[in-house]
Amino acid sequence: MTNIPCKYKIFLADDNKIFALFLMNFLKNSGFTDVHSFETGELLLQRIHEKPDIVLLDYFLNSKVETAANGNEILKQVIELYPDTYVIMVTSIGESDKVRELFKCGASDYITKDEKVRSNLETALIRVRAILDGRSRNC
């Protein structure tokens, strides 16, 4: 896993504190120093004006706050406000049938929370760094 410092700002929304903590730690160990975690999509949207480069969104976000919007709804709002945001959806096993819909709504990538979550994340981070680095060279 590379830990070359990375300037991109990351927001992540996950209502499972353990998984959120794991993600924060993994991202920081991967060189991302500007990482912010939110328990709901609504809390993330309150700070979306900070224009994160990357957003990681859990699909189901309502286990703690019953009325919290799910990840696909938050995805649509993020993309509507900032279409260039690189959104990675985070899904559990069995939800991959929703993936096509998520890409239609503007998701750039997805990872699954299964036994291979570490390698799933590593691959996704390699992709996003390559894409965003490429965009900044073209500006």
Place this chain on the structure above:
Amino acid sequence: MNTEPTLFDLSELINLSDGNMEFVQSMVDLFITQSEENAELIKEHYEKGDLGKVKAIVHSMKPSILIMGIYSLKEDISSIEDYTRRNENNAHLSELIAKMEESLLKVSQQLKEYHVI
């Protein structure tokens, strides 16, 4: 001597943490709190007949269970999800809920007795 099997396996967590044992300890502490809360919430919502909330909580537990290596709960969680998704409240679901509550409290107790650092 305690002959009960250990319900968790932290090797994957330690691997994911790149050997940062302080971080592993903070995850363990968080899991203990969460599992005790979840055990209570699952029981409460089940007794009220709110299978939707039971499903949401059980679903949210899945990645934690994987990270903490509590493989014994994996199938039960899937079964509970299946029943609650279909809104099927039956004797088997009732047994699974009771077993889940007991298992979460047991693993929480075992983790409290386990010294990470």
